[in-house]
Amino acid sequence: MTSYVFEPAAIPTVAVAGQTARFPVRRIFCVGRNYAAHAREMGKDPEREPPFFFTKPADTVVDDGATVPYPPETESFHYEIELVVAIGRDGFNISRDDALDLVFGYAVGIDLTRRDLQLEARDKGRPWDWGKAFDHSAPIAPLHPVERAGHPAQGRIWLTVNEVVKQDADLAELIWPVADIIATISQSMQLKAGDLIMTGTPAGVGAIDIGDTVKGGIDGLGTIQIRIGENGPKSLDAKAAR
Numbered sequence: 001m002t003s004y005v006f007e008p009a010a011i012p013t014v015a016v017a018g019q020t021a022r023f024p025v026r027r028i029f030c031v032g033r034n035y036a037a038h039a040r041e042m043g044k045d046p047e048r049e050p051p052f053f054f055t056k057p058a059d060t061v062v063d064d065g066a067t068v069p070y071p072p073e074t075e076s077f078h079y080e081i082e083l084v085v086a087i088g089r090d091g092f093n094i095s096r097d098d099a100l101d102l103v104f105g106y107a108v109g110i111d112l113t114r115r116d117l118q119l120e121a122r123d124k125g126r127p128w129d130w131g132k133a134f135d136h137s138a139p140i141a142p143l144h145p146v147e148r149a150g151h152p153a154q155g156r157i158w159l160t161v162n163e164v165v166k167q168d169a170d171l172a173e174l175i176w177p178v179a180d181i182i183a184t185i186s187q188s189m190q191l192k193a194g195d196l197i198m199t200g201t202p203a204g205v206g207a208i209d210i211g212d213t214v215k216g217g218i219d220g221l222g223t224i225q226i227r228i229g230e231n232g233p234k235s236l237d238a239k240a241a242r
């Protein structure tokens with residue numbers, strides 16, 4: 001048995017609707033610009049170029065109902081409501097036709113973004129990590145297994161801030177549907193059980209602040225709600241102490 005120089009961190013997990021067992025998270029892939037109207041609002045041409053990806057660490061996941069501390073080093077902290085795909089089986093070089101066989105389930109998630117840091121990195125040709133992959137940046141609601149939810153390809157996806165609607169679109173507007181995204185990632189590396197894919201956000205992204213309540217949902221997959229808390233190490237210490 002392996003011994004460690006200190007106790008390894010707990011495996012990050014996401015809740016599963018209707019059961020107590022949780023989904024162990026391995027990696028989080030995120031799709032950039034997968035709705036035309038959002039690509040336009042980010043100043044980009046929504047022509048159907050191949051999907052591109054960035055990642056978040058597995059331990060950025062946050063449960064529904066959490067208070068997310070306002071992150072450091074940003075004055076433009078943004079929400080992005082997204083359909084989350086949970087991979088339940090390994091797969092490499094998977095065809096589009098077989099891609100959905102890898103899916104364990106789906107959830108509502110929020111790709112929290114330090115927009116000022118992301119855009120500065122984008123425009124300077126630097127990595128997006130500091131804008132996208134920070135602590136608490138991936139709130140994800142309970143997963144709905146495929147047996148219960150099927151494979152949602154259409155339906156309303158929406159987000160409110162303090163009960164004001166900010167994002168309101170339909171999954172049918174995804175430029176690259178879930179099967180294409182899975183097939184594309186699997187051509188580049190082996191997808192593994194435990195991987196999550198955040199599939200991109202529709203138009204209407206914007207800034208949030210301390211004290212805001214952010215709620216979102218997708219037809220058939222329920223809702224997610226978070227509150228934005230005080231910034232700084234005090235919030236992080238409070239989480240670590242739980």
Ligand code: MN
Nearest residue numbers: 080111200201
């Ligand atoms: Mn996103």
